[in-house]
Amino acid sequence: MNSRFARTLPLMNDRFGLFIHWGLYAIPARGEWVRSQERITNEQYQTYFDEFNPELYDPRNWAKAAKAAGQRYAVLTTKHHDGFCLFDSQLTDYKATNTLAGRDLIREYVDAFREEGIKVGFYYSLIDWYHDDYPAYGDRQHPMRDNEEYKDKEIDFDRYLEYMHGQVRELLTNYGKIDIIWFDFSYDDMTAEKWRATELIQMIRSLQPDIVIDNRLGGNIMAEEPEVYAGDFFSPEQIIPPEGIVNTAGEAIPWEACITLNDHWGYHATDKNYKSPRQTIRALVECVSKNGNLLLNVGPDAKGEIPQESLDILEAVGKWLHRNGDSIYGCGIAELPKPEWGRYTQRGNKLYAHVFDRGIGPIYFQGLKGRIKKARLLSDGSELHVETPWMADQYSDTESGAFIHLAGGDLPDELDTVIELELVEEI
Numbered sequence: 109m110n111s112r113f114a115r116t117l118p119l120m121n122d123r124f125g126l127f128i129h130w131g132l133y134a135i136p137a138r139g140e141w142v143r144s145q146e147r148i149t150n151e152q153y154q155t156y157f158d159e160f161n162p163e164l165y166d167p168r169n170w171a172k173a174a175k176a177a178g179q180r181y182a183v184l185t186t187k188h189h190d191g192f193c194l195f196d197s198q199l200t201d202y203k204a205t206n207t208l209a210g211r212d213l214i215r216e217y218v219d220a221f222r223e224e225g226i227k228v229g230f231y232y233s234l235i236d237w238y239h240d241d242y243p244a245y246g247d248r249q250h251p252m253r254d255n256e257e258y259k260d261k262e263i264d265f266d267r268y269l270e271y272m273h274g275q276v277r278e279l280l281t282n283y284g285k286i287d288i289i290w291f292d293f294s295y296d297d298m299t300a301e302k303w304r305a306t307e308l309i310q311m312i313r314s315l316q317p318d319i320v321i322d323n324r325l326g327g328n329i330m331a332e333e334p335e336v337y338a339g340d341f342f343s344p345e346q347i348i349p350p351e352g353i354v355n356t357a358g359e360a361i362p363w364e365a366c367i368t369l370n371d372h373w374g375y376h377a378t379d380k381n382y383k384s385p386r387q388t389i390r391a392l393v394e395c396v397s398k399n400g401n402l403l404l405n406v407g408p409d410a411k412g413e414i415p416q417e418s419l420d421i422l423e424a425v426g427k428w429l430h431r432n433g434d435s436i437y438g439c440g441i442a443e444l445p446k447p448e449w450g451r452y453t454q455r456g457n458k459l460y461a462h463v464f465d466r467g468i469g470p471i472y473f474q475g476l477k478g479r480i481k482k483a484r485l486l487s488d489g490s491e492l493h494v495e496t497p498w499m500a501d502q503y504s505d506t507e508s509g510a511f512i513h514l515a516g517g518d519l520p521d522e523l524d525t526v527i528e529l530e531l532v533e534e535i
């Protein structure tokens with residue numbers, strides 16, 4: 109991987125993070141885009157500001173759930189597109205400390221996740237539908253984009269940029285070491301130097317030299333010489349790239365897929381279309397098998413609690429990781445063709461076979477004849493045997509293939525059975 113991405117590598121070794129979308133939109137409970145989708149005015153949305161009182165909010169519970177899930181970093185919305193600040197910004201009154209909550213919700217999040225040894229990330233929306241100087245009429249998605257009252261409204265976008273840069277400075281000054289800042293998102297001409305991105309990046313790097321930044325300020329992270337603001341990782345959303353991500357020179361670049369557990373980022377009371385633990389575990393494996401991370405999202409409700417359906421999935425993933433985490437953390441792509449039965453991940457001379465489909469008879473490893481020093485079922489460390497079944501020399505490329513016997517007709521773990529192969533030498 110290009111040395112430009114050296115600062116991203118520790119995060120890439122973590123492989124699995126928790127995304128948290130939380131704010132006033134948890135009260136209407138129709139997702140975080142409700143203002144835009146329903147063209148809700150600031151005055152109408154004020155109802156939620158006046159009401160916001162997450163009496164059950166205790167980020168220590170969130171942090172414990174993330175820890176048990178095996179998530180090694182977290183990214184919480186400090187401000188989403190609605191402009192509401194979960195932190196005690198001195199640059200606005202539109203913040204949690206001025207609601208019935210009366211607390212700096214970000215301060216408590218940072219303390220709680222640090223306490224659990226989980227890296228701390230901030231999501232910060234470049235878009236701001238509340239700020240007076242953010243373009244509204246004719247914008248692609250502003251709630252007032254087709255409200256004639258906004259047509260001739262004078263704005264001072266530089267004043268918005270001073271505000272936005274000032275808040276980023278607050279976030280990266282007042283809360284100790286921050287591991288990730290996750291900007292969201294550039295669009296149309298609202299990109300790159302429209303945000304004064306170079307100046308912003310220079311400020312960020314001076315305040316937090318080791319911080320990792322996503323690619324949504326603009327520019328092209330896949331260029332051979334990306335812009336200074338093009339970011340430290342690529343951020344595919346609601347998709348796992350078919351082949352992983354390489355730049356125009358064919359060099360692997362760091363990437364992180366952000367994915368919801370149901371179909372919404374922010375809390376949505378009636379969206380019960382949750383992914384299964386099996387889907388979630390296999391999504392994590394697929395990301396790692398392609399040199400990527402998974403940032404898995406939860407949307408806490410207006411009371412401040414993560415939905416039970418999400419907690420149940422996180423718990424199941426954590427149980428699987430407790431036994432099989434060696435096949436995820438610090439692992440990446442294996443230079444082998446994707447096998448029929450599942451996927452490979454690799455770390456040094458340890459190759460991990462993630463068997464999703466049991467098939468009939470032994471598991472076949474194309475190209476690995478004579479290259480496996482020993483094999484173990486990762487979940488319990490039990491010995492497995494490399495073998496060549498009877499007649500195999502009549503129907504397979506036994507010149508290069510290897511077979512491992514798995515007892516029984518079902519997989520030991522139908523979510524994902526992992527075989528750890530210690531190789532004679534790294535592939």
Ligand code: FHN
Binds near residue numbers: 141292293345366373
């Ligand atoms: O518009 C946002 C959306 O609300 C959410 O924050 C996702 C998460 O990456 N990013 C943007 C595009 O969907």
